[in-house]
Amino acid sequence: MKRPFTREQKTTIVYGVLGPILVLVVMQLWLLTATMNAYLGGDRRVAWPAAFVSLACLLLNAGLLRYIYALESRS
């Protein structure tokens, strides 16, 4: 049987998970500004691939958040 995490351990894990989430969100922000610049310049080929990459980032973020909430049930 797995031992539940202590609060200190959980806080450390949350800090660790926050790092990749923050990196992914900053990447999404860059992607949005680059796509908007391309769109306003008439280049619409990048819009759909960029949208799917952004969606992939969201799914990763949602997975990480789900992991954080899964910690609650183990304590």
Added chain:
Amino acid sequence: MSVDRSEGGGRFPDGRPEAEQPAWRRDFPIDAAQDAYVARRDYAKFLVLTSFGFVVGQFGIAVAGLRRALGRTPAREIARVDDVPPGGAAIFHYPGPDDPCLLVRAEDGSFLAYGQKCTHLSCAVVPHVDRGRIGCPCHEGAFDLATGRPLAGPPRRPLPLVKLEVRGGAVYALGVEERTT
């Protein structure tokens, strides 16, 4: 300074025991470590919500691009040749009524047309045919009259180029070319 770690890593923000805390904090005790944990968890939740907002924006751009690609820009007469003397300019709307454009006749008699919205913050640009420039009065932006490319100020993208054709004494707009460089 002694720090009390006996209650799960510091029940109070400064880590001191309860007896050393001010009266107001003893009356309203908050578990600082638990508070920090919940705050970080909620921050992660907020970041994921922001991430969702970015995805909505990305798909909004993609759908808007699709709608633009499907829309057609038919050829339309925008002015008579005699209406615009060399060195003169006229305003017309193309392709829609909300798309103001600038028709400029150079000193050599050739016609040029660009979108009239500055690529910085959409202010109306003004032609200076004698100086070979199109200026934006809002932030001192300047575009090259011959190419529509930015020369000075905050704009980074060229003005949209309206493709023209002169036939039968009239100037026709054939389409709009948006450019990044």
